[in-house]
Structures are given as C-alpha cells and as structure tokens.
Amino acid sequence: MKRNVLIIGAGGVAHVVAHKCAQNNAVLGDIHIASRTLSKCQAIIDSVHEKGSLQQDRHLQAHALDAMDIDATKFLIRATHSQIVINVGSPFLNMSVLAACIETGAAYLDTAIHEDPAKVCETPPWYANYEWKRRDACKDARVTAVLGVGFDPGVVNAYARYALDNCFDSVDSIDIIDINAGSHGRYFATNFDPEINFREFTSTVWSWENNAWKSNAMFEHRQDWDMPVTGKVTTYLTGHDELHSMSQNLGVPNIRFWMSFGEHYINVFNVLKNLGLLSEQPVRTARGQEVVPLEVVKAVLPDPASLAPAYTGKTVIGDLIKGIKGGRTQEVLVYNVCDHRACYEEVGSQAISYTAGVPAVAAAMLIANGTWDIGEMANVEELDPAPFIALMNRMGLVTRIRDAQGDRVLDPQQEAPGKTAPARLVNY
Structure with a gap:
C-alpha cells in the first residue's frame, strides 16, 4: 500500500484532483498541494472544505514550491511523507518532478508529455525525446511512473x-x-x-x-x-x-x-x-x-x-x-x-478539467492498492484497463460502449x- 499524495500544480485540473483525492482519502491518506503561488493552493483547499469533499478528517495542506527545483521537490516529498506524486502542473515540469520521484522512491503520475519551452511539435514519438529515456532509471529504482493518465491522453x-x-x-x-x-x-x-x-x-x-x-x-x-x-x-x-x-x-x-x-x-x-x-x-x-x-x-x-x-x-x-x-x-x-x-x-470545475483530473486520481488509487504499482514506467495502454474503467464508473466518469x-x-x-x-x- 502506498499512502499520502502530493499534488503539483494549482490550476483547473489540480482543483479537480484535490477534490477527488479528498473524496477518497480513506485510500489515499494525507493530501498536499504545491505550486509557485501559495494562495492558489490555499484557494483549492478552501474549495474542498466548502464543498465538503473530505471523506475523512485527514491532513490537507498547501505549500509553495518551484517544481523546476529538483532538490526542493525531493525535500517536500520527504517532508510530507508522500508516496504518490500527481503532477498536474505545466508539462515543462515533467522531467524535474520525475527526477525527484526517482530519487525519493515516490510513484509518479502526469497527464501530458513533457515539453521544452523553446520547442513545439518535436520529432515523433514525443515520449522518446524525454520520458522514455528514464525507463531504466525507474525500473532500477522500482519506481512506478504512469505517463499521460488524464482523459486524452489516458x-x-x-x-x-x-x-x-x-x-x-x-x-x-x-x-x-x-x-x-x-x-x-x-x-x-x-x-x-x-x-x-x-x-x-x-x-x-x-x-x-x-x-x-x-x-x-x-x-x-x-x-x-x-x-x-x-x-x-x-x-x-x-x-x-x-x-x-x-x-x-x-x-x-x-x-x-x-x-x-x-x-x-x-x-x-x-x-x-x-x-x-x-x-x-x-x-x-x-x-x-x-x-x-x-x-x-x-x-x-x-x-x-x-x-x-x-x-x-x-x-x-x-x-x-x-x-x-x-x-x-x-x-x-x-x-x-x-x-x-x-x-x-x-x-x-468545468468538464474539461474534470475529465482530465478524475483519471489521474483513479490511477493513484490503483497504485495505492497495488493494482497498478508495477515498479517501472508505463503508458496507460500497457496496463490492465478493466479496474481503471470500473473505478472511474464509480467516480463520476462513466464509460459507455456502442x-x-x-x-x-x-x-x-x-x-x-x-x-x-x-x-x-x-x-x-
């Protein structure tokens, strides 16, 4: 079992992730939200309380963090005892946050491919330019990293x-x-x-x-x-x-x-x-x-x-x-x-943020209970979809087939x- 979640980012998707983590904190444990702007994190926490989203009375805290700073991110992961990191900040942060997870042993999830701010639409496949280069590092460290687990991708x-x-x-x-x-x-x-x-x-x-x-x-x-x-x-x-x-x-x-x-x-x-x-x-x-x-x-x-x-x-x-x-x-x-x-x-939230945020929390829950805690890097299509779809059906994103x-x-x-x-x- 992995417990305690660090959410990196304080935008619309992070807002949904925080609410859904709170609704399922009996499984996920303590919740921490970190971003450059502390007030945005606190506003999300205020919303969680206003909506009554907390399933249990557990720790919910905001932190100021520059997630490009790998050492600062490592420190916060360890200080909060977070075993799962949900990165829903800018895709520019992916490689820094992933590096911090590999070095601390925390599971890593994101919802989009890493991007270089100076480059757009790079040579495909894009994952090969960044994330997939860390496959061996994840496997050696026995770190679960599930890439692109929003709605699309995910x-x-x-x-x-x-x-x-x-x-x-x-x-x-x-x-x-x-x-x-x-x-x-x-x-x-x-x-x-x-x-x-x-x-x-x-x-x-x-x-x-x-x-x-x-x-x-x-x-x-x-x-x-x-x-x-x-x-x-x-x-x-x-x-x-x-x-x-x-x-x-x-x-x-x-x-x-x-x-x-x-x-x-x-x-x-x-x-x-x-x-x-x-x-x-x-x-x-x-x-x-x-x-x-x-x-x-x-x-x-x-x-x-x-x-x-x-x-x-x-x-x-x-x-x-x-x-x-x-x-x-x-x-x-x-x-x-x-x-x-x-x-x-x-x-x-609006539905675009909702559809991106709910899957990331469902994936975190599958890592927490061991179903998707594979100790290596994977894209979503490499994992068993059945428990993922079944869990989202109960969390607000119902799948239909025609x-x-x-x-x-x-x-x-x-x-x-x-x-x-x-x-x-x-x-x-």
Whole structure:
C-alpha cells in the first residue's frame, strides 16, 4: 500500500484532483498541494472544505514550491511523507518532478508529455525525446511512473487497450474523437492553459497512418462524426500526446486524433498565428524588453478555471475502433459523456478539467492498492484497463460502449467476466 499524495500544480485540473483525492482519502491518506503561488493552493483547499469533499478528517495542506527545483521537490516529498506524486502542473515540469520521484522512491503520475519551452511539435514519438529515456532509471529504482493518465491522453489509451483485448481479433484503425459541445459565454478562451493549448496547434500535426508518421497542417483535414448526445459535429485532424505511445505499443496501423473547433475559434486562432502572437520564441519590443508572444496572449486570456461557473453543455470523448472479429468487420465506439454544469455543482470545475483530473486520481488509487504499482514506467495502454474503467464508473466518469449489440454502460466484468490482464502488458 502506498499512502499520502502530493499534488503539483494549482490550476483547473489540480482543483479537480484535490477534490477527488479528498473524496477518497480513506485510500489515499494525507493530501498536499504545491505550486509557485501559495494562495492558489490555499484557494483549492478552501474549495474542498466548502464543498465538503473530505471523506475523512485527514491532513490537507498547501505549500509553495518551484517544481523546476529538483532538490526542493525531493525535500517536500520527504517532508510530507508522500508516496504518490500527481503532477498536474505545466508539462515543462515533467522531467524535474520525475527526477525527484526517482530519487525519493515516490510513484509518479502526469497527464501530458513533457515539453521544452523553446520547442513545439518535436520529432515523433514525443515520449522518446524525454520520458522514455528514464525507463531504466525507474525500473532500477522500482519506481512506478504512469505517463499521460488524464482523459486524452489516458482514458482513451485504456479504451483502445480494452477494445483490442475484448472486441477484436485484429484492428485496422483507431480514431480518437474529442468533442466539446459546451459554451462558456466568453468572446474567446481556451479550456486549459492557453500556452499549452496553442502549442499543440501552431506547427506540424502528426498522425499515424499505415504504420508511419504523417505530417499535416492544422485544420487541413476535417471530418464530420455522428456522435451520441451531440449528433453530427465537425472535427479537425490534430496531433496529440496519446498517438505517440499508442502507435508504438498497440500494433495498430492507423491512429488519428480529431478535435471539434467552432468557426469563431478557428478565425481567432488564425489571426493570432498569422500576426506571430502564438510564437514561443522571444521578441524584443521597441522599449528593449524581451517577451514571448505566446506568454503575452496567455496573460490576457481568461483563466480556464474562471470559465466553470457559466459553462453549460456536454463533452463527448471516445475511441472509434474498426477491425475484424470472427472473420467479420466490426466497429466499436467506447466513449464518455460529461456535463459541464454537473461538474461545477460537484467540485466547482468545468468538464474539461474534470475529465482530465478524475483519471489521474483513479490511477493513484490503483497504485495505492497495488493494482497498478508495477515498479517501472508505463503508458496507460500497457496496463490492465478493466479496474481503471470500473473505478472511474464509480467516480463520476462513466464509460459507455456502442457496437452491434447497442449502446450501454461498459462494465468490464459483465462484458468480459473472469478475464483479467497482467499488471504490465507485453507489447505486440
């Protein structure tokens, strides 16, 4: 059993993670929240108390921390006796926090691939540029590190793993479809950190086609999907984190990521990009001050956490998988529907943060009880998805499956009774 959680970050996802850890602190133990800005951590703690999220009366404390400082992070892990670290700060922090976990023996979880602030859309697979270089170090130290365990990446990886193991003899394609059919009422805003959000879209869009990487331009390819709840929605082919592990681990020749964008978002994005305001490279102003345009745009846009009170509508995110079963072609959609208003009423969050935060806590609980405590590094599709899906069904993210038998809640034990996978799956 591992106990006591250190949450690094104090944004919208960290807000959800703190609430969900509090709701399950009988399993997870004490909870600590750390960020550069102590007041943001304290505001999350105040919210936890206001919502009555604490399952038990256990320690809940805020800390000021520069997580780029490995020694300071190691000190805090040890001082708080934290055996699980959930990194939901900026992806720029990943390698520093991972290093601190390896040196202290704490389990490590994150929700996105590490990024270098000076680089965007690097050569794929992105995990090979950073995290996977620490695989041996994790294994030697017997440190569990679960990478990319938000929703996408994260849950969609588990959906793919489940479908491959239970619904198909062979799979030809996985299309990950991310639709936000909600409205926040602002002129323009991003649903998570604007800097990280824009960096995904300003350069090459990578997809996995015919067992090779294919480069595309943003908004070059569009596709309409008829999805549950939302009906027909237009999406665009986009590069995304999960492609970079799933392409290497699942043996599927075609894996693509599609995201919905409204015309207004596209128009504003294109203006900002064409003006050079989404550049990650510094420029010098007429007064001689050096600034990064993308950081300036981030500073003037709404804080994503501030969108929650007025957000209405739903998100639909899932995997559309096509392949062969028993000699016949088959199509399966594994998906989740999440309601912005319901998320706000429960934890004071919008659905984008909720869908990213709940899976990280579910993974922490599976590490705490030993199910996913594998003592090495893994991406989500390398782990048994059944307990993960079952736990999220009870925590607020219900998985559904649509196939030839209809549309229903996916209960892994009912769909595949008695079938369990090893803690660490062997790659194809």
